[in-house]
Every structure is written in C-alpha cells, then in structure tokens.
Amino acid sequence: MTVLRRIAPQLVTLAALVALVTLFFPDFLRIEVVDGRFVGPVMDIAKRGAQVGLLTVGMTLVVATRGIDLSVGTVMAISGAVAAWAITHDVSLAGTLALALTAGAAAGLWNGCLVALVGIQPIVATLILMTSGRGIAQLITEGRILTFSNEGLAFLGSGDLLGIPVPALIWFAAALAIALLMRRTALGLLVEAVGVNRSASALAGVNAAVLLVAVYVASGLCAGLAGIVSAADIRGADANNAGLWLELDAILAVVIGGNSLLGGRFSIAASLIGALIIQTIDTGILLAGFPSEYNLVIKAALVLVILVLQSPNLAHQWRTVGRAARRRREGVPLSAKAQGQ
C-alpha cells in the first residue's frame, strides 16, 4: 500500500507518456505473438531498457547513501570485455559469467574503498574509474571488437524464455532480488540511515564503512551483469561503446524515480519505473518518426517537464492550491451555488 503511494507519481508519469506516444504511434501498446514470442514496442522497451535498468538498481543504493557512481558505464565495458575474452578462451559459460561478475564486483570494491575508507568524495572517486576503465577494457580486447559465437552466452542478450526476452527477465529478477534483500532484512533501513546521517548512524553502532563498500560492490555487480547482457546482445565486446553514457541515464532514472541525490529514503521500484520512462521516451521518439537529430532535444524537453512536475516545491504549491480551492468550496457554498447556476 505504502509502496503504491510512493511510486504513484512515477506510474502516472509513465501512463501519461504512454498515452502521448500512442497519440503519435497508435500501435504502441499492441503485442503480437510471433513464433511463440511476444513482440511489440512494449517488449522492445522491456528488452532495451535492461541495461539502464540494471545500472539503475545499483545506482539507487549508491544514491541512497548520498553517493553517486559515475563508473558504471565503464564497468559494463570491462565486464563485457572479460566475458568475451573468457568465452573465446574456452572458459565454460558458468566460468565466464563468474569472471565477468567478479570484474564488476572488484571495480565496485575499488570505488567503495576509495569512498568509505580513503574518504574521497564519491563523484571524484568514481570518476577515476570512469575515465581510466575503458583503457582497461581496451587492454583486454586488445583494441578490437572481440566477437564470439557461443550460443549460450548470446542467449542472455537476445534469447527468449516463455516468449519474453531474457534481458528483461534478468533485469526484473535482479531488481526483485535486491529489493527483497533490502526490505526483508534490515539492510534497507541501515543504508538509509547512513545516507541521511553517517556520523549519527556510526555512533548508533551501524557499520557505516562496510555498508558503504557493500553498496558500491552491489553497483559494480549490477554493472557487470549489464555488461554481460550488452556483450551478449551484439555477440561481441566493444570497449569503446559498450555502456557509453549509460551512467547518466541511470542517474536520471534514479532522479525521475523520486530519490533524492542527498541520500536517505530510496525506492528501487520507483527507480525502475524511472528507467522504463527513459526507455519509453527513447523508443517512443523513434517510433513517432521524428528525424533522429531531434531525439536528444525532445528527450531533454520531456525529462525537464517530468522533473519540474515532480519537484517538491511544486507539489507543495499544488497542495496549497488544492486546500484553498477546498476552503472556497466549503466556506462559501451559497455564492458558489449561485455561480454554478
């Protein structure tokens, strides 16, 4: 119930956006069954949204601790490169996945230690890996696009299970798992407490440093998973372009999800809807048939409108307006009636 109230603004935004896109592209919500697979723009969004969606899950936790992780796009490139390298060097599929995820976790560990133990500001700490990480990925791929043909790995990027694209399933499963981990254990509360007031939390006995490191590791793992999906999708690791600028989309999704960059309360569900909103904008613009040079401008305009409508200041003013209107209705019923007639 409370969850529903928390994500209501995001749901409304998504619904409005879907309605808008449907105006331009009437078949937007249509889903057909082709060869036992569901196809249609909505399925496309669920699949393409997987990469940003996965990043968003980890980013939400990092933002909840008043941090930010700029390196996730780069970490995607690294883990994709590791996966492609491993699979082309006859490592088993399980081993490949383990290696790629370990690379993501290691990157997160590095970030987390810089932030929690060394005390570097998150934006600076993660910037280091953001700028240098692509070099690491290039070293692994030796500067080429490292292609592979392993069907098992490719399945993670382009396969279907029960008619649903596998990346979408991975995305939702990861989000569900982490959301449950946060809310069924005390982790969610402790993360929020550290995000609001680290010093008070530490004095209350919360292991703030370890918690911070863990949050960045989680973000690295999510990015690692996103990197695998990305490489699997194109059957190759592209160190230069995998995950490029996606960290910004992930941050945007977290913000559209109504999570404060100042840390504290977070909602993974709301962030996920934020990611869906962004992907819907991207896909919608394409479907609506605008010339591609307009894409970024339209996207920026839509994002701006959404953020302004959701801003707390405006919400406050709406409430005041609503209260005034109610008072007018209740306070002067006679004249209101007279006006009505």
Add this chain to the structure above:
Amino acid sequence: MLLTIRSLTKTFPGTTALDAVDFDLAAGEIHALLGENGAGKSTLIKCLTGAYSRDGGEISLEGRPISPRSTSKAQELGIGTVYQEVNLLANLTVAQNLTFGREPTRFGMVDARAQKRQAEAMLEGYGLDIDVSRNLAAYSVAVRQIIAIARAVALSGKVLILDEPTASLDAREVETLFDVVRGLRDRGLGIVFVSHFLDQVFALTDRVTVLRNGRRVASERTADLNRVRLIEHMLGHALEDEVIAHGKTHDAAAAQRPELLRFENFGRRGHVEPFDLAVGRGEVLGLAGLLGSGRTESAELLFGVVEAHSGAARDENGTFDLSSPRAAVAAGFGYAPEERKEDGIVADLSVRENIALALQAHRGWLRRLSGAEQARLANNYIARLDIRTFGPEQPVGELSGGNQQKVVLARWLAMNPRFLILDEPTRGIDVGAHAEILRLIQKVTAEGMSILIISSELDELIAVSDRVIVVRDRRHVAELTGREITSDTIVRAIAAPQAGRQNSGEEAA
C-alpha cells in the same frame, strides 16, 4: 510597541503548531517565550523571521506591517536571530561566519585583514579566546553558540531573538551572555528569550509569555510570577514532584555496589590524560567540569569514538575491545552524544526507525526487527517519555528540539545497555519531561543499568549521581562521593583541583 503579532497561525500536516497567537514586544524589554517541548516557540520565531511562511495573522514592527520572506530579509529589517539549531557553516572560518553576507571588501575583493579585525571586534566582550581564522569545525558547540549569538547581536538593530541560547553554555558563559543582553536592552532593543531554565528566566527577563499546544495561555510581568505558577501555566497542571528537590540522599553509607566494569589507565594523548575508573552495577556516575575540560572527550574515549592510546577496559570476563562505537555497542555500551543534530538524530527517518536503530544495528542486518516490533518499541517510548509527535511514522526532523532529544534517549533505552553514557541528556528538555527523565534514570539504574552522565547543570548532577568525577584541563582531578556531593564542593573542585582532591582523600581515609 516595538513588535506586535496578532493571530499568528501556522499548521503543519497533522498539527496546528500555532493557533491565533498574539505576542507583544516592547522596546527595552527582555521577553521570555516559554512552553513545553513542542508548544510552538521555535515555530513562532520562524514565522516571525520568515523561515516558515505563516498561514495567517499580522506582524508589525514599529507600527508597520512586515512579512520578511527569509532570515536575511528579517535582518535587513533589524531582526537578528539565533535559531535553536545553530546554523553556521562548519567549513568556513570563524571570521567568515561572523561576517557572512556583509564581508568587508577592497577593490571588489574580500579584504581578509579587515574581515579578521571586524570578527575580532564582534567577539569582544564575550570572553572568548579563539583564533578567528580557523575553521568553525575546530570549535565546540558552546563556542559555536557564542559565535552565532555574536553574529545575531551585530545584525539586530531593533529586535534580537534567542532560541535556547544557553542550552550548551556553562554558568560563567551564561553570565557573560546576560551582561551582553542587558546592555542591548538598555540601548532600547527588544529581546525575545526562549529557555527551559526557569532560573535564567527569573534572573534575566521582564515579561513572560507562555505557549501551550500552540496557544498563548499567559502573558505576565516576570516579577508578578513565581516558579510554581509559571510551571502550572506551562504544563496546565502542577508538577507532582520535582526530582531535583528531593533527589538522592547522599548519606555517607553509600551502597556498596558490585563492580560492573573497570577502566585502567585509560587515556589518549592530546585528548584525555589516562585515568582509572570503576563502575558499579546500577551506579550513576556524574562527570562535572567546565566546557572544554575534557568531559565529552572522556565520554568519546569510553565509547570508542576515538581509540584509547593506553589502558584497558575490563569486566568480570577479562578485558574487552572498545576500539570503535560498534565494539562498544557489542560490549553493551550506549552513548547519547551532545550534538543532537549532527551525531544524534537521523532527521529524514521516522521516529520509529530512529528509536529502533541502535537495537537493529546491534542485532545485525540479518535479524530484522519487524515493522510491528519497531512500532511497539516506538509507541512504548513515545508514551513513556511523552514524545510529542503525531505518530511513530513522523520524520524526526519535524519534531521540536526537545522531542528530538527524547527520541535519542529512547533509542538507547530501547537497547537496554549495561553501561549508558549520556552527554547533556536533558539539553533543551522542558521542566515536566526533565523530571520524567531523571525519574527514568533512577528506575533503570534500580534495575541494574549503570550510567555515566555529563551535565552542565550541577543541580541535576547532584540529584542523580552516586559519585561525581570532576574533570579539569583534560584530567580527572577529583572524585566525590556520599555527602561530599554538594554544589559547593563540586564548584570548588572545578576551580581548584587540589582542594577537591584533598577533600576526597580525607573522606576516604
């Protein structure tokens, strides 16, 4: 009238903080604004300065209606304010804080030398010997409080508002502040003074206005009031028994208590000199001393906020680790720190989550306290400490200052530690709740909890302590027990460590 407020109304979702309140301030008077925690004092002040927008009512200054939209606009009108939660910028220097917004410039650039001079001039008369070019973060709460006051005084041409300015000052500093305030009154300023120290109200103020549940219930000349009547106005009923009045009877036959813990040669260079301390089961230890004498530093050392360089902590099972707050919590310690806003509350989280936090951290993340259990804890302490909130789900940051303090206390009581360290636990707490908290301390110690309490209020310390340690220049210089615990001996020990030590030596012999 210098300042008149008519029918000031302010509602928050769930509460009416101010309900048609009238308030008059004359030029050349010191006017006390009193009331229980959550009565609406700070809200009245914030509506007056424009920090909050009011829902209704008129405010006029010298007959002209005013509606400042922010603290700085209020300052331009001649209203200087020190809010309850001092809002200075810790990462600027003292001089920058003092001259913020009015920096002296030279050729369009800030003139650092003039700024320093100006800052030093502003601090003159407060008996503060500090380096104004150092960052504010280097100084204690008390010093920050005085800096905030000095800044507000310099900015207030007509009205000066002080919201609990003396909460973290000791007797000497309070006197200095009072001299400054009286001087301003004589210059014709109107001064609003909020405090829970009724003695200070009687010593300083000319008139008193009392708020209760957001309504004005009385406005009288201070001279026409007495303590009992004033408390009745505030609480709406008489205070049944004030613990301070009949606290512990300090007879010589102080109970022999089984020892719970012992700190041996415990100390840290540059922080607190090594000391020995034994704590009995169910004992209340008081820590007395001037500000900056090493009281808070001792507490931080005992809780592992800073690690000890020497010594060990021991209980019946041998030595144990106290190298971090986590280790201290694991050893059954609790610590309610002095700086409530920075180190105490987690403002955005609910009352329920704040109260459950220490217990939850102690249990570990895997053993989550269910929402129902947390709510049960919270409701229990909301009732026991009379926390004024519209429910356990309200964010703590929305509570009044005194109620936030109660939440921090509840957090540790809920954990039921064996040794609880309380640094100024009753700061900002009203008379009714004050008595309640002292009673609670007596109750939990009777059940076996040991408490170390730091307080600038000697009466309070004397009322609850079985033993008083006097700290001076970062050393534990005297230990007073039984009949020695009087304000006289404590004050003497604080001033002249030798006297105190001899005194206790004689008793022991």
